[in-house]
Amino acid sequence: MPKGEGPALEPETGMGMLQEGGSDYRTNHSARRDLRKMNSAVTFCALLAFILAILMAYLLVDNFRSQQDMCATGQFLRARESDRLRQRAYIPPRFNTDKPRAHLTAVRQKSMTPMKDSWPALQWEHKLGSAFIKNQMNYTNNFLVIPESGDYFVYSQVTFRGSTPECGKINQKNRSTKPNYVTQIITRVTDRYPEPTQLLTGTKSICEIGSTWFIPIYLGAVFPMQEGDKLMVNVSDISLVDYTKEDKTFFGAFLL
Template sequence: MDRAADIPLQGSPPWPARHRCKRDSRGQLFGCLLAFCLLAVFMLALPVAYLLSKHLGEPPACKAEEKAFRMPEFQKQIGTPPATELKPWAHLTVSAPHELKCVPGFPSLLWKDDQTLQSSPKVKIHYENGFLVISKPGDYFVYAQVTFQNQITEKDNCSSGKVTRVTQTISTSSSRYPVPVELLRSSRTVGEIQNWKHAIYLGAIVHLQENDTLFVNVSSAKLVNNKHGETFFGAFLI
């Protein structure tokens, strides 16, 4: 009886055979999934490889033309910005010491108009008889340096007495004001020594309107050093 119980029934495979069939079916399923994933990756990589090969194969001239042809969306909407507009500016050097203009208070210096530097005929700063005339309103940096030197002992023709102090000012005149307006001022004491030399520099940002004028006044015009680089005057739009 015990030996008969160990004999398997007809039509039913032994246990190891059933286990091997299940393992084979799982392996086939895993292989199918792996093959499908590799195929999907290959199909996705084809367009990328095609675009990359096309981009690398283009000559540099074609790439430059394509880059130049493409325009950002915001430029398509508002258009190409205009070219940078030239800004007015001027730089003058002083004339000979005897060429001065006497005004109430201090004499106004005259300048060499052939030294005027301009950016464009339409927006240039004009020079007229000691004055810089503004043609375009805006904020300007205005500057001037005057070098005083004890070159002579005679009195200048716009002041009297012994010189013990020198002063420089930058002023503006406008149709908006009844009298000129002083913008900047600086003074130096020269002392009692025989030979001395003092340079005074002034500079500031000021707002100017069209047809406003700028000019430099000094306390002793005969003491102004007119050598190159010693005394100058200018302005430029910022």
């Protein structure tokens, strides 16, 4: 071997080393490539998970909003239905001028046969002077006829006048005793009962008043009435009724 020269490599040995180095290079390159693929896959999965999370959050928010909208819509519909029911149930108040009412005044009484088991019924003026009937209220045959069911204030005043020197004095002609009291009755006649019903009664004594006397008897109260009910005023002695002035004897009713 010449001086200064190293040992010569055998061709086969050099090729083996090159092959081993190339093999390591290919192995490292493949590992780096696999690592890049893995990193890409992880990044993709993370991105996909992030997108799915955003999508789920959006769906949850949208569902929550939808529930809120449905709740609000349901409340709105219930409120509208409640308002509609209240509007349907609400009946605006009627003005007094629209309600049935009547005010009658006394007239000179004509001789009439009283109803069975009752005193004579007074006759009334319903058109002239301060007398009136309005809004379907009707007056016929001494009766005030109710046109509409409801609560009515019914009233009457009858003024009696006469001259009775002594109470209980016996009439020498027919041997009868003059009564010592006067009475008025507001009576209701209805198809629901076979007999007339006394709603209000007022009685006053005429004893020890003097030779000439005036006695007003006022009655008034609220009664539930039905359509078609009839009202009349009966008195114990029709000849003692003072019909000379409208403010002395009157009769009326009106729907509340």
